[in-house]
Amino acid sequence: MTYVTRNGTVEISRHKEPDGTYRATIQADGIPDAKGNATVKDYPLPTAVASPDTSD
Amino acid sequence: MKIDNDAIGFEGKSSQRAGWSRRRFVTATSASTLVVAGSAAMTSCTAAAAPAAEEAAAFNPAGGSWLGQIASAVGASVIEDALTKGLKDVENFAFSAWNTKVENTVSNSASTAPFTYVYGDYWAHRVPPVVLVGITQKVSNPLTDKMLACVNSGQDSVLFEAWAWQALSMLINDLTSGKTGADLTGFQALCLISLIPCGKSPKTGRVRRGWSTG
Numbered sequence: 001m002t003y004v005t006r007n008g009t010v011e012i013s014r015h016k017e018p019d020g021t022y023r024a025t026i027q028a029d030g031i032p033d034a035k036g037n038a039t040v041k042d043y044p045l046p047t048a049v050a051s052p053d054t055s056d
Numbered sequence: 057m058k059i060d061n062d063a064i065g066f067e068g069k070s071s072q073r074a075g076w077s078r079r080r081f082v083t084a085t086s087a088s089t090l091v092v093a094g095s096a097a098m099t100s101c102t103a104a105a106a107p108a109a110e111e112a113a114a115f116n117p118a119g120g121s122w123l124g125q126i127a128s129a130v131g132a133s134v135i136e137d138a139l140t141k142g143l144k145d146v147e148n149f150a151f152s153a154w155n156t157k158v159e160n161t162v163s164n165s166a167s168t169a170p171f172t173y174v175y176g177d178y179w180a181h182r183v184p185p186v187v188l189v190g191i192t193q194k195v196s197n198p199l200t201d202k203m204l205a206c207v208n209s210g211q212d213s214v215l216f217e218a219w220a221w222q223a224l225s226m227l228i229n230d231l232t233s234g235k236t237g238a239d240l241t242g243f244q245a246l247c248l249i250s251l252i253p254c255g256k257s258p259k260t261g262r263v264r265r266g267w268s269t270g
Contacts, residue, residue: 001214001216001217001220003205003214003253003255003256004253004254004255004256005184005249005250005251005252005253005254006183006184006248006249006250006254007249007250008250010224010250010251010253012216012219012220012223012224014219014220014223022219024219024220024222024223024226025223026223026224026226026227028227028250028251029250030246030249030250030251031231031246031250031251041223041226041227041230043222043223043226043227045219045222045223046116046117046118046198046199046222047199048116048118048199049116049118049119049120049197049198049199050116050117050118050119050120050198052119052120
């Protein structure tokens with residue numbers, strides 16, 4: 001999915017890994033990295049609900 | 057649209073009700089201050105976006121209070137009783153004027169989601185400005201719940217599937233976790249202007265080959 005912010009575009013995508021889990025990549029044009037390019041971060045998506053102790 | 061606040065459990069406490077408050081998260085910062093602070097935070101965001109690996113690994117965005125977690129991380133304010141009493145103004149911004157349009161947008165999105173329940177409390181921030189709403193099935197499930205960001209006076213909205221708001225939540229957590237004071241304010245501002253929607257999809261976008269963006 002793609003949407004606009006006050007400071008550029010954000011793109012979030014999802015990818016299925018060979019082991020069946022999913023990862024998400026989020027690219028934020030408005031947050032530059034060390035080279036001045038859009039920040040791109042990759043995260044494993046949760047497979048279970050967080051326990052109450054870690055959810056807040 | 058059917059409203060069922062009692063069906064939504066939070067943090068192992070009693071079910072969320074319309075009057076439930078998370079005001080401990082509420083902050084009040086002017087829009088102009090946020091933009092300036094966000095620019096300052098941008099200069100050092102690279103280092104901050106790479107927290108200790110163990111901290112990042114420990115964060116699971118799919119908690120029972122996932123919507124409040126995202127909203128409070130960027131300094132949004134909760135609007136209590138929004139479903140029954142409508143939107144209220146926040147930080148001197150007239151969200152109450154958005155009420156009818158947001159209500160229609162939420163109803164349409166919830167009915168087509170096709171989830172038919174929404175959270176009792178909405179969250180709002182005057183920057184961009186935005187109203188964040190959780191859309192859920194009868195019993196909240198952070199692995200499938202959706203987030204609706206109402207923008208443009210409530211006329212438009214951006215619907216986040218669970219995986220999308222989870223990714224957003226993790227990046228916001230990377231940027232704001234462990235910050236305090238002016239440092240936190242700056243990174244919250246950066247998130248508000250660079251990660252929180254102010255509009256729908258641009259006319260042109262990039263889609264990586266083999267990746268799902270829908």
